[in-house]
Amino acid sequence: MTGPGTPDARAVHAGQAPYSPLTLRGYDPLVFGINYRFFWRCHPQRMVDLYERNITADHLDIGVGTGYLLRACSPSARRRIVLVDLNPHSLRHTARGLKGYEVSSLRADALRPLPLPPSSFDSAALSFLLHCLPGTIPDKARVLDHAAACVRPGGRIFGSTVVAHGVPVTSAARRLMAYFNRRGIFHNTADRLEDLHAELASRFASFRLTTHGCVALFEATTG
Ligand SMILES: C[S@@+](CC[C@H](N)C(=O)[O-])C[C@H]1O[C@@H](n2cnc3c(N)ncnc32)[C@H](O)[C@@H]1O
Numbered sequence: 001m002t003g004p005g006t007p008d009a010r011a012v013h014a015g016q017a018p019y020s021p022l023t024l025r026g027y028d029p030l031v032f033g034i035n036y037r038f039f040w041r042c043h044p045q046r047m048v049d050l051y052e053r054n055i056t057a058d059h060l061d062i063g064v065g066t067g068y069l070l071r072a073c074s075p076s077a078r079r080r081i082v083l084v085d086l087n088p089h090s091l092r093h094t095a096r097g098l099k100g101y102e103v104s105s106l107r108a109d110a111l112r113p114l115p116l117p118p119s120s121f122d123s124a125a126l127s128f129l130l131h132c133l134p135g136t137i138p139d140k141a142r143v144l145d146h147a148a149a150c151v152r153p154g155g156r157i158f159g160s161t162v163v164a165h166g167v168p169v170t171s172a173a174r175r176l177m178a179y180f181n182r183r184g185i186f187h188n189t190a191d192r193l194e195d196l197h198a199e200l201a202s203r204f205a206s207f208r209l210t211t212h213g214c215v216a217l218f219e220a221t222t223g
Pocket of ligand 1: 012015016017019062064066068069085086087090108109110126127128129132
């Protein structure tokens, strides 16, 4: 299944493949303790704040990793959480860490329409997902449609991604990004901030796009 705008199945697989039980154990200290601060130049608290501003009691989380941000934001904001990820280890690891909430998991590819009832959540997050997905921003922005289809009108869509163009990228960050792209962990060499802005603007009447270092944070209201 390849062609213009069609994700290459091997590249899609590669974007979720690194998350094994072993790597998930080291993910939070490495990603939130080191990469965010010293390479992407975005303090993890910015991401916690993004969650705090947008998460609702009826939440869909797509591309869950370890669930660090779900655990880090204030518990009073959450009740039902549905986890979506292509990787079963990420789903298991995240679900295990979320105590006291109604949690369910769905293994699915975010690049395809999600097999969930339409308009059934009040918020959906796609945090650090886009840079894992193959294609250009216009190709991978279909995940915004898939997330938005699950959210009720007036609900929140939010997330973040490491972009390669239109933001300050230090030489250390450029080298780490190149390494991750060679390994297939990231697919963001063509990702441009202006493309993300255009994709948000074409879908949402109301949205906010901010940057911290080379991380773009977006938050939008569904129509
Ligand atoms: C970098 S982690 C982000 C984790 C978390 N949201 C965070 O902010 O730390 C990316 C997650 O997206 C998942 N993923 C990658 N490609 C995917 C796809 N095509 N569909 C669904 N999940 C995918 C990976 O398995 C992984 O759990």
